[in-house]
Amino acid sequence: MTAFEPQSIRSYSQEDVQQILHLAIARQANDKNTEFSYEQILEIAAELEISPDSLKLAERDWLVQQGQVQQRKAFDAYRVRRFQKRLGNYAIFNGFFILSNLLTGGGISWSLYILLFCGLPVGLDVWNTFQIKGEEYEIAFQKWSRNHQIKKTISTVLNKWFKALQV
Incomplete structure (x- = not known):
């Protein structure tokens, strides 16, 4: 499609419309640095013939x-x-051994082996911490999320229980 075609000939798929409108709204928001009220969103939806119920579900x-x-x-920050x-x-553990090696032997000899041996788990930890895609990440996230929900539930139950005891 060229820019010279008349407007009546142009047609777009639903995905194209979404992308065009998304870019237009983003550009307008960047130009004016404004936010949209819910009423404005309702007006836009009405112009696009989107029902208020569909808008509420989408919201x-x-x-x-x-x-x-x-x-x-929150999970990434925790990791x-x-x-x-x-x-x-x-760093503290290996710093202690390097310092003791320097003080006792005048150089770094045996503490280098400890540094290298302990560095392997740290290297693996770097890999696991900053890898934010894949099945292992999803499993770790689900586990963290479950634990987080359990802690939240226990906290809520205990708070209600303590409030009931105070009355």
């Missing part, structure tokens, strides 16, 4: 997706914090 699905995105960000803690432990 609910979007909120669920945003919650999942936030959970994944980075856990890695930083392990890296700090590794």
